[in-house]
Amino acid sequence: MQALPSDLSDSPHAKRPRVWGWVLLAPMIAWLALFVIVPMGILFVYSFCSRDDLGRVVFEFTWDNYRRVFDPIYLAVLGRSVGYAALTTALCVMLGYPVAWFIARQREEVRNRLLLLVMIPFWTSFLIRTYAWITILKSEGLLNGFLLSAKVIPAPLEILYTPAAVVIGLVYAYLPFMILPIYGSAEKLDNALVDAAHDLGAGPVRAFSEVIVPLTWPGIAAGVLLVFVPAIGMFAITDLMGGAKVPMIGNVIQNQFFKARNWPFGAALGVVFTMMFIFAYALLQRRGARHSQS
């Protein structure tokens, strides 16, 4: 299956799809150029500008915004954001991997039904689901009500509006984005390879670390990216479930644009932030290439 790409390029019809490929891609390229590249460019330019007293962008070159990004206050926020996002990603891998693996090992009808269950939350608005979590976690909420009546705890737990609530919310929101790509890799993994590892004396742990993880690495990497990147910039969950007590970088940027009306500084934060992702992505890619090269 890994020989497939080279097989395709060897075929005599390889030339035609290339031309058609560009034609078919054109609408998406136009879309991305207009709504991603151009805004990024604007952001980049703004990040070197300053603002007047009314919050309007003044086109006067300055490094001030970047200097402010590296102010300890913002670095602390950035560090916290990375920490929360990393914790969220780690929890998603730990919770999502077994689920993805389990689904991938089922018969096809069962597999499709379970995948549907994973995707069902997307049918409801994300905000509504976050409010549902608030009713579960608040001090007189469902969880505390249950634990109190079961006499597991003497007094209600304070979970809502703490960092724990933020992480719970983030893990809940992004878990499907971890499960689906890992499932994609796990489903393609030939069971005979796992059998072969056991047959050659690898116990469950060795078989997992030596064979299963390397061969599902593309799925893990994709899942990590799909969870970590949006989690670090998330502001709705931190606002609603963290009670704005634990601001993350997403909240800070949002505030610069909408409350403080300091677009140039918000833009500089955004640019630094994006650079960080590109760096992290390149790192992951390199790791992935080492694992799955054939």
Add this chain to the structure above:
Amino acid sequence: MIEIQDVTKRFGDFTAVNNVSLRVEAGEFITLLGPSGCGKTTLLRMLSGFETPDAGVIRIGGEDVTHLAPYRRNVNQVFQSYALFPHMTVRENIGFGLRMQKVASAEAARRIEEVVALVALQGFEDRKPTQLSGGQRQRVALARAIVPRPSVLLLDEPLSALDAKLRGQMQIELKRLQKHLGMTFVFVTHDQEEALTMSDRIAVFNRGRLEQLGTATEIYHQPQTAFVADFIGEANLLPAELISRGETTARVRIEGGLELTVSAAQWPADVTRALVSVRPEKVHVSKKPVECENVFEARVTEELFQGALDRLDLEFTGGTKLTAVVANESALLEAIHAGDRVWCGLHTDDLVVVRME
């Protein structure tokens, strides 16, 4: 070396392996032969530990392994799909088992080098499986399975993905390798020719049951059931009824009215109806009357040229049909063609009697 005792395995309502008992001696090349779904692969998977019997006991080297995990068994398998790790090189694939056994790296390197030479893969050590041909992958799978020195090597139709010519070569190579290593081989196949070529003994399976266990010659010349007679090679199976029984021979009437003389020892003592099995190559066909215990006149209904052999469909008075295979030279000499009337002879010793199912 291997003792399989009253082993049964069910999948839901389906009984894959039905009360099978089998002993395999150390250093033996034994083949589990049968059509797909006959239980041979399930039995193999119970030897490797991927399936657990519902009933019965499996011992390997005297140790009860019935419920032992695959990674705790001193048994290795060559998988049908080879199951080479795509993210590892040939060397890493072969060394995997040694690494799991925590063999010291110098020792491991030496053993890998040795086995690479044994399967003639020198120069391919640093390739990935995708950069190898089917035959080379097959040899990597073999090397990977023998290098940890298992007490038993299990082979699950390892040659089925190769083309006919390569398959023939590998059959001979495998047999030679098995003798060289003195290792016990359990080989699974549905290809009767492969089984006859390589095995010390063959276990023929049908619908979860062990039909017959014996050497290639025994299985071929003395099939004990109609299934074995029909599955190994080709057989004309003629329903017959006992007329009289003498000291050394018995007289039977086959459907259509022809009477045959068979060896009395062949006919089971407790039945009056059974099947007479005769191999197509044991049917003697000639334009002149032949010297034989059983001689009949027949008409050739069809002639099929098959290169070295000529295949004749014969019809006797009364409508009994028989297939004969003759060497083509004689067909040329005597020029037997469709429509000809011929003499057909059957030696008593070539007639094998099997029970009706």
